[in-house]
Amino acid sequence: MSDLELIIQRLGLRGHRVTGSRRRVLDALLAAPAHFTVDDVLQRADGVGRATVFRTMKLLQDLNVVCRVMMEDGSRHYRISARGHHHHLVCRSCGRVEDFAICDVSALVQELSSSTEYEIEGHWLEVYGRCQSCRTTQPLATAGSESNGS
Amino acid sequence: MSDLELIIQRLGLRGHRVTGSRRRVLDALLAAPAHFTVDDVLQRADGVGRATVFRTMKLLQDLNVVCRVMMEDGSRHYRISARGHHHHLVCRSCGRVEDFAICDVSALVQELSSSTEYEIEGHWLEVYGRCQSCRTTQPLATAGSESNGS
DNA sequence: TCCGACATGAGACTAAGTATCAGTTAGAAT
DNA sequence: ATTCTAACTGATACTTAGTCTCATGTCGGA
Known part of the structure; x- marks a missing residue:
């Protein structure tokens, strides 16, 4: 089908x-x-x-x-x-998006639950970077404003 | 000052x-x-x-x-x-926001880097839930549309 | 083939943010 | 203190993304 x-x-x-x-x-x-x-x-x-x-x-x-x-x-x-829970890896340069399902936040959720008394219901994670083809074709991107990234 | x-x-x-x-x-x-x-x-x-x-x-x-x-x-x-890298824990009910700095994504970043050939530059994580006071005063929230949450 | 609920397109409307531009002002230089 | 000018401002027009309304159209069951 x-x-x-x-x-x-x-x-x-x-x-x-x-x-x-x-x-x-x-x-x-x-x-x-x-x-x-x-x-x-x-x-x-x-x-x-x-x-x-x-x-x-x-x-x-x-x-x-x-x-x-x-x-x-x-x-x-x-x-x-994509089926089920997943997150996105976004290329800052060309906007391409990949899915990924690796998502180990259970430890984080547990820690937050106990330290904040929140009942954690969900989360949103997007990862940003530059894909291989953008890195090879445009080695130096014009720097945008710094994000919340680590 | x-x-x-x-x-x-x-x-x-x-x-x-x-x-x-x-x-x-x-x-x-x-x-x-x-x-x-x-x-x-x-x-x-x-x-x-x-x-x-x-x-x-x-x-x-x-x-x-x-x-x-x-x-x-x-x-x-x-x-x-807040100073430096941190994320937010948002109460879905009252909109209250807490900061947290616990953020262990290094393993994730490493795994994504090698499996996708992306150069990871940053990420955005927001966690959603219900704070204690909302849980006690409004035990049953009207359910919104299901998010990307786990 | 009739019927009503569901769906539609047009267009008015709203909200959030940007662009333009003539006028104002902070603060450095004199 | 006065002058000078780049930086800044408010008003307003505009753009973009999305919603609302409503008269009209249509799917598919009885």
Whole structure:
């Protein structure tokens, strides 16, 4: 079963209709590069209204079909969702995004729980760096403002 | 030396002027609760123009006087910066923010570096949960959409 | 084939942030 | 103290991202 069929099935199971506009958005997503903005989808899904694209993206997020990637500047990108819990490794230079599932925060969560009395429910981790191809083609990037990075 | 004086000194050292508007913004920041939005500052720093508040906040970020807290919905909050590398623990219910410095990602960074050929330069980690007082006063929160949390 | 709930597009609206520009001012030089 | 100018300012127009509303369209069950 193709990705498209899987997603359509998931829509149906949740009682959502599979309409022309939704298909066009899905086609746009699946044809898009690994990560994209809502605006990219808007341009690719020709004829589909602005509001509908936003609505559909939100729906697909709820269905875990796509997930959000937070860029360092606060802008939102999306990508077809990997299964389950994962994080993103974002290239600061070209914007490429990799998934990774290594995520050992259990010790951290335990320590925070006991020291702060918070009930920890989730976390968001994005790692930023420069991918190999950017490092070889642009050895010296123009330095941006220093992030919260370690 | 007070916080205010320290910040003013830092401004001067970098060749920035200490103007009335900047003072008013700083007063607003220092009087604000531990975390706040640009809009909060706008309202407190009466008479200071919109653009100036945004400009000043950006400047203060560059000077590491304030730091950004990314809320789960993508909105930006700020807080007076703690020294050095740290992360935030955000209460989903009341929005309260705690700093923490425990941050052992070196193993993760090493693993990612070797498996992806990225040069890791930084990361962003925000932890979300519910603080003790929210848990006791509102035992059952209305459930929001499920986050990327583990 | 009728029907109602779901979905849609257009466009008005909001919020957050940026750009422009003429006027003001801090603070160094005189 | 006065002058000078780059830095700064507020007003306002603009941009961008996203939401709301509402009249219209359509899917698919009865």
